[in-house]
Amino acid sequence: MSSHNSSELQVLCSSGQLLLQPLWDRLRTSKVPIQSPFFPVIFAIVTYLGFCLPFVVLDFLSPWVPALRRFKIHPDFSPSVQQLLPCLGQTLYQHLVFVFPVTLLHWLCSPSLLPPEAPELLQLLRDVLLCLLLFDGEFFVWHVLHHKVPWLYRAFHKVHHQNPAPFALATQYMSLWELFSLGFFDMVNITLLRSHPLTVLTFHVLNIWLSVEDHSGYDFPWSTHRLVPFGWYGGVAHHDLHHSQFNCNFAPYFTHWDRILGTCGLHPPGVQW
Template identity: 60%
Template sequence: MLLQPIWDLMLSQSSVMHSPFFPLIFSLLVYLTFCLPFLLLDLLASRCALVRSFKLQPQSSVSWTAVRSCLALTLYNHLVFIFPLTVLHWYLRPEHLPEEAPPLPRLLAQVLVCLLLFDFQSFVWHLLHHKVPWLYRNFHKVHHTYTSTSALTAEYSSAWETLSLGLFAAVSPELLGCHPLTKLTFFTLNIWLSVEDHCGYDLPWSTHRLVPFGLYGGAPHHDLHHLKSKFNFAPYFTHWDRLAGTLYLQD
C-alpha cells in the first residue's frame, strides 16, 4: 500500500478534515497557493523580456485593480454561496474516513475518470451558456470580463457558474464512490488545471505540452476562448470541441 503512510498522516489530522470549515479553507488555500507563482511571473513580466516571451498575449498586463476585484469576487462567492452549501453537506452527509488508503492504480484511474467527466459536464454547460443569449448575459458574461487570461481570472465568475462547476466537481467522485484521498487528489488537480488554464503563459512544462497528440488544450486553448469567445468550450481536453467542430488552435 504505497499511499498508506500519506493517508495515516492525514488521519492523524482527522479533526481538521472533519471540520465544517475544511472544504472552504481547502479550496481557497489551494487556489490562492496555485495562483501565487503566476502572480509573481506577472510582476516580473513587465521588467523581464524572457518572462514576457512566454506570455500568450505579450501586450497584456495585469493591473492591481484587476487583482483586487478578482480576489474580492472569489472571496464573496466562497463565503456567501459555497460555505453555506458545504456546511449543509457536512451536516447531512458527514465524510467517513476509512482506516485503509486506496490502492494507487485505483486512485489514478478514478482521478482520470473524474477529470474526463468534469471536462464533459463543463463543456456542455459552457456551450449552452454561449449558445443561449439569456444564459450568457445573466450567468457567463462575468467570466468574460477579461479578454486576456491571468491566474486569478480562473474564479472570476458569477455565483451560478461557481456553484455549477463546484457541483460538477463534487458529483463525479461521489458517483464513483471514491476514497476521501482520491477526492482530495482530484479536487487539488482540478484547481491546478483551472488555474493553469487561465495563467496566461505557455510554459515549457505546461500540461498541454506533457499530454501527447494534442489531446489536451490547456492554457493556449482557453486563452483563445477568452479572446475569440466562439471556440474552445471544453476546459481541458480537446476531443469534445473536435467532435462539435468548435476547436480553434493557434495559427
C-alpha cells in the same frame, strides 16, 4: 485470467495501497481536521491562491524581465491592481458567504467517517482521470449552452469574460451560478464513482491547478498541454483563444469534444486534426 496472473494483480494492488497508506494515515491523524466543515472551504481557497500566487508574481515582474515575456501569450499585457483586487475579493466573498454555508449544511446532513484504508494507487489514478473526463464533458455541454443562449450568457457567464486576456486570479471570477454549477459537477462525479477521500483531495488539487494554469497567460515548455501527446489536452493557448474569440474551444481541458463537434479553434504546432 490464470491464478498466476490474478495473484500478480493482487500483489500489485496491495503494493499500491501500501504506497499510499502512510500518506493517508498521516492525513487522518494530522492536526488539520479534514472532517471539519471548515476544511473544504479553507482547502479550496488556500490551494487556489497558492497556485495563483506564482503567476501573480510573474505578472508583476514581467514588465522588467524581458525573458518572462517570451512565455506570455500576450507579452504586453499585465493585469493591474484594479483588475486583480475585484477577482480576489469576489472569490473570497463567494466562498465565505455562500460556499461555506452550503458545505456546513451538507456536513450536518451527511457527516462521513474517514475509512482507515488508503485507496489502491491504480484505483486513485483511474478515478482521478474519470473525474476529469466526466467534468470535461459536463462543462463542455454547460459552456456551449451558455454561449449559444444569449440570456444564459448575459445572466450567468458574461462575468467570466470581462477580462478578454485571462490571468491567474481571473480563473474563479465568475457568477455564483457558475461557481455552484461547477461544484455540482464535482460532487456528482465523486459520488457516482464512490471515490475515496484521498482521491477526492487529489482530484480537487489537480482540477484547481489545471484551471489556474489555463487562465494564467503563460505557455512554458513544461506546461501540461506539452506533456500530454497528440494534442489531446488543450492547455493555456487553447483556452486563451476561447476568451478572445468566444465561439471555439468550449471544453476546459481535453480537446476531443471540440474536435468531434467542430468547435476546435487552435491546432498546436505539428499536430494534424
